[in-house]
Amino acid sequence: MKTALSKNRLPLHVEISEMLAREIQAGILADGSRLASERLMADELGVAVGTLRKALLELTQKGLLERVQGSGNYVRKPKQSQNIDTIYSFFRLELLKGGGLPTAQVLSVERLNKAEYFPALGPQFGTAADGFRIRRLRRLNSINSAIEEIWIDAPKNRNVSVEDLSDSLYLFYRENLKFWITGVEDQVSVNKIPDWTPITFAQKTSASSLNNEHKIWGYIERKSYDQTNMLAEYSLTWFNPEVARYVARIK
Amino acid sequence: MKTALSKNRLPLHVEISEMLAREIQAGILADGSRLASERLMADELGVAVGTLRKALLELTQKGLLERVQGSGNYVRKPKQSQNIDTIYSFFRLELLKGGGLPTAQVLSVERLNKAEYFPALGPQFGTAADGFRIRRLRRLNSINSAIEEIWIDAPKNRNVSVEDLSDSLYLFYRENLKFWITGVEDQVSVNKIPDWTPITFAQKTSASSLNNEHKIWGYIERKSYDQTNMLAEYSLTWFNPEVARYVARIK
DNA sequence: CTTGTTAATTGATACACTATTGATATATTG
DNA sequence: CAATATATCAATAGTGTATCAATTAACAAG
Numbered sequence: 350m351k352t353a354l355s356k357n358r359l360p361l362h363v364e365i366s367e368m369l370a371r372e373i374q375a376g377i378l379a380d381g382s383r384l385a386s387e388r389l390m391a392d393e394l395g396v397a398v399g400t401l402r403k404a405l406l407e408l409t410q411k412g413l414l415e416r417v418q419g420s421g422n423y424v425r426k427p428k429q430s431q432n433i434d435t436i437y438s439f440f441r442l443e444l445l446k447g448g449g450l451p452t453a454q455v456l457s458v459e460r461l462n463k464a465e466y467f468p469a470l471g472p473q474f475g476t477a478a479d480g481f482r483i484r485r486l487r488r489l490n491s492i493n494s495a496i497e498e499i500w501i502d503a504p505k506n507r508n509v510s511v512e513d514l515s516d517s518l519y520l521f522y523r524e525n526l527k528f529w530i531t532g533v534e535d536q537v538s539v540n541k542i543p544d545w546t547p548i549t550f551a552q553k554t555s556a557s558s559l560n561n562e563h564k565i566w567g568y569i570e571r572k573s574y575d576q577t578n579m580l581a582e583y584s585l586t587w588f589n590p591e592v593a594r595y596v597a598r599i600k
Numbered sequence: 601m602k603t604a605l606s607k608n609r610l611p612l613h614v615e616i617s618e619m620l621a622r623e624i625q626a627g628i629l630a631d632g633s634r635l636a637s638e639r640l641m642a643d644e645l646g647v648a649v650g651t652l653r654k655a656l657l658e659l660t661q662k663g664l665l666e667r668v669q670g671s672g673n674y675v676r677k678p679k680q681s682q683n684i685d686t687i688y689s690f691f692r693l694e695l696l697k698g699g700g701l702p703t704a705q706v707l708s709v710e711r712l713n714k715a716e717y718f719p720a721l722g723p724q725f726g727t728a729a730d731g732f733r734i735r736r737l738r739r740l741n742s743i744n745s746a747i748e749e750i751w752i753d754a755p756k757n758r759n760v761s762v763e764d765l766s767d768s769l770y771l772f773y774r775e776n777l778k779f780w781i782t783g784v785e786d787q788v789s790v791n792k793i794p795d796w797t798p799i800t801f802a803q804k805t806s807a808s809s810l811n812n813e814h815k816i817w818g819y820i821e822r823k824s825y826d827q828t829n830m831l832a833e834y835s836l837t838w839f840n841p842e843v844a845r846y847v848a849r850i851k
Numbered sequence: 852c853t854t855g856t857t858a859a860t861t862g863a864t865a866c867a868c869t870a871t872t873g874a875t876a877t878a879t880t881g
Numbered sequence: 882c883a884a885t886a887t888a889t890c891a892a893t894a895g896t897g898t899a900t901c902a903a904t905t906a907a908c909a910a911g
Contacts, residue, residue: 355635355636355640355641355644357634357672359632361894362895386862387862388862398897399897400894400895400896402863403894417904418861418863418902418903418904419860419863419903419904420861420903420905421860421862422861422862440848532849533851534849534850535848535849537846537847538846539790539816565816590790595789596785596786596787597788598784598785599783611882612883647884648886649885649886649887651885667874668872668873669872669892670872670891670894671872671873671892671893672871672872672873673872673873853910854909854911856907856908856909856910857909858905859904860903861904862901862902862903864901864902865899866897867896867898868897869894869896870895871892871894872894874889874890875890876888876890877886877888877889879884879885879887880884880885881884
């Protein structure tokens with residue numbers, strides 16, 4: 350008998366709800382903050398208001414959102430209690446002592462020809478000939494923790510500049526580029542830090558003999574898929590193992 | 601239906617139901633995922649919709665499926681049968697070229713006093729004064745890939761020997777120790793390989809300059825929680841980054 | 852500075868419409 | 882009873898628009 354593997358996507362409102370739940374859980378959407386208006390948000394996501402409202406209803410049922418007519422929708426992040434039900438899994442960088450508020454400093458944003466500049470071993474993604482290459486520093490509690498190179502597709506009509514990019518790229522993708530991430534795969538290994546690593550960055554790390562001579566750091570390759578299941582973002586991250594570690598949890 | 605497998609055994613709908621139950625059990629059909637529509641699925645299986653629906657009814661009665669008219673059929677995996685140990689697990693080691701059949705060779709199993717031998721920085725776990733320390737080699741497609749140290753609680757009446765651990769550890773936990781793993785947290789970083797690494801193991805790795813001088817490998821600390829949400833297993837894994845990598849996936 | 856009114860914004864509700872999907876019923880063949 | 886095949890019903894998903902109700906911001910009057 351043939352196996353019946355074919356699966357389907359979850360309903361759109363569920364996927365949106367889960368995406369927002371993850372962003373709340375990760376702190377990308379801060380506790381107490383107000384979401385954009387439903388009309389605007391629906392427009393950014395490219396869905397009807399009714400669909401978005403279904404997603405928001407599910408968030409309120411999970412206790413992650415408070416909705417006030419005439420005022421707005423407010424993020425509510427309950428203490429560890431109810432979270433157990435809503436959070437299944439996540440991956441992130443965190444400080445060795447745990448946690449850490451993530452921030453980032455963009456070093457460069459460049460439109461580059463994929464054939465010429467994109468990593469040879471990287472995956473195919475997007476339809477344009479060019480891609481945007483974003484390089485940035487990542488900090489946790491203001492401590493230099495990792496450097497990162499991110500690739501997204503660069504169609505003719507898409508433009509990205511350093512000023513556009515806040516700490517969370519996901520918010521930028523959703524609000525400006527009209528796509529959002531519904532699935533990721535991380536491959537974690539070790540690697541030498543790249544030649545473009547800022548000198549000040551590497552120097553600020555301790556002088557331990559463990560990794561100093563060869564600058565061998567933790568290394569993450571991430572493939573992120575959007576709502577149409579296309580590879581929308583490819584990133585490479587080198588993290589300093591004396592400062593941070595990669596954490597994955599599943600419940 | 602004229603496939604070779606269905607040779608006058610059980611009714612077709614029972615066979616289909618059992619096949620799907622196996623796939624749910626194995627994690628091929630993940631908890632929460634949505635099946636293809638009944639019409640499409642029946643077509644793929646080469647059976648009539650009515651037959652498929654009988655099979656789905658049986659899954660519903662076993663509690664493995666939730667059916668929602670107008671929306672879809674959703675996999676529901678009861679907590680009792682949730683276990684992380686499937687080849688489709690979202691957190692795993694794999695070969696650099698992808699995949700790899702995991703096997704293991706146990707080096708030692710010892711009952712040791714926790715206070716004396718358990719890693720100082722490790723977490724509290726269990727109630728007994730002793731713990732079992734299991735050390736083993738892990739292979740992927742028979743290729744040496746990682747070494748691993750695992751700790752589980754060692755109450756007075758619990759006994760573990762090398763012979764017990766031929767198969768999957770999770771299977772042993774479940775069948776002999778009466779607990780099963782429902783959640784894990786992995787912390788991934790880099791570290792020197794421990795002094796008990798078998799010489800033959802380390803030598804077999806390539807002579808690349810990347811990690812040869814300091815033997816800096818990928819390093820995973822895993823905390824595994826059982827059905828009562830207690831820390832039931834704590835493991836430390838060193839993996840050779842020239843052979844394997846750690847992979848995490850969501851969605 | 853406070854107060855009251857007005858206008859704009861925002862969430863809530865309702866409805867129309869299309870498409871998909873599970874549920875039900877029936878007829879037919881072994 | 883098992884299985885196929887077909888038609889029809891009912892619930893959900895999603896888009897789109899209009900309207901109501903609560904809140905907020907703006908502003909003029911005192």
